[in-house]
Each structure stands twice: as structure tokens, then as C-alpha cells.
Amino acid sequence: MKPYNKNLKLPSRDLRKNMTDAEQVLWQSIRRKQILGLQFYRQKPLLNFIVDFYCPAADLVIECDGGQHYTEDGLAADKSRDYALNELGLMVLRFSNHEILTEIDAVVAQIYCVVRQRLESP
Template identity: 45%
Template sequence: MKNKERARSLRQNATDAEKLLWRHLRNRQLSGFKFRRQMPVEPYIVDFACLEAKLIIELDGGQHAEQQTYDQNRSRVLGSRGYRVLRFWNNEMLRDMDAVLERIRMVLLDAPHPGPLPEGEGDKARGPVPEGEGENGGGGTWS
């Protein structure tokens, strides 16, 4: 399946957390920035992207160590292309949407990053797994 078709399928099968965040991002509701959801950014499909701010938002469910390593590599590749990557746990989205939106707003209103993130940025270690999330995973927000 091509990335464009896969992105369409992912939009049609969004998680509850993705649906909730999309309600707040769509139609330039967050500080006037335009977001796209399940957007191909080769070779990946990212959950949400704001092209004008070069910001990608990824939502993570419960995951194991291998997924964490994949996500860190993915964030590093996207960062090398000039994107800032924010990662949130699904349950963060469902538990404290106001804090998540404020974090996104702060990053959007920050001066645009002139190039790839400095070494180590965009793949910081996550904190402990929130209760009821995944196996051997981490938690928190990456930026």
C-alpha cells in the first residue's frame, strides 16, 4: 500500500486520542496554524504536521522497547530534515488536553528553528510508563 493510501486509511481509523487532538487542531484553531493529520513525510506517515512551523506531533500508545527505539530513530530522521517533533502519550491527551495544547502552542509560538535540531534534541528519553500503558515503554513528551 502506498503512503498516500495508508495515510487515508489511518485517518479513517484514528484512535480516540487522535480524534480528540484533531478536534483542537483542525481549521487553524490553535493560534492560527494549519495542521494536517496522518500526513506522509517520506518515508513515514506522521500523526499531525504543521508545515509552516515545521512541527510534527506524534501520539504514542503503550509500547515495548523496540518501538521506543524505532520512534527515537524516526524523530532523529525528521529532526535532521528541520522538523521539531513533539511526542505525547495517548493517555496524556485524554487526561490533560489543556496541558498538551499549551505545550504545542508554546512550541508553535517559539521562533522557528533554523535547521536540524542540535544533537540529542528530538529524541530525549521518556519518563516512566503511565499506569496501564504498554510494556517496558516510557512516558512523557519528547521535544
């Protein structure tokens, strides 16, 4: 199990109850082991972060990025967050909310390809 801050358990529950529209759309496509029979978790605490989606079997984190992620501060925060998660051996895939809401099939296809590739790598 990857390390996480236990103080994030309650906030992660709140986030699961209040997912964005993009998170809900993506969740409907990856939940219940729809991608290669693998389990995804939503709003999962990892280190001192709560990631949008996490697949432990593929060491994959998926983030749904709203407008705040494309500001100078948001980009810097995401860069340091991604670096910390990469240090744990995790790959971070980022999709804009707009991309998820308008091109969900392409997003799911990309996730599928990345998961398959990560499972085939030694």
C-alpha cells in the same frame, strides 16, 4: 514540500478514517487553524513515515503514542524516526495517549508555546 513516499498516500487515508481516540481528541483542538491560525494536517506522509500531525509553517510533527511506543523496540524505532525527521529540520513532539485523553488543555498549551517559539526563531 517535504519529501515523502508516494506509496503511503492510501495508507494515510485509511489512518485518517480510523484515528485512535487520542488522535481524535487532539485533532478537535488543533484543526481549523485553532492554534495561531496555522494549518495542521493529520496522518501526513513524510519520508517513509506517516506522522500523526504535521504543521508545515512551524516545521512541527506531533505524535500520539500508545503503549507499543514504550517497549524497547518501540523506543528504538521512535528514536530513529525522530532523528530522520530532525534531519529535515522538523521538531517532533510526543504525547502519550493517556496524557492527551486526560490533560488535553495542558497538551494544547504546550503545542501553542512550541509553535509560537518556532515561529519567532529565525
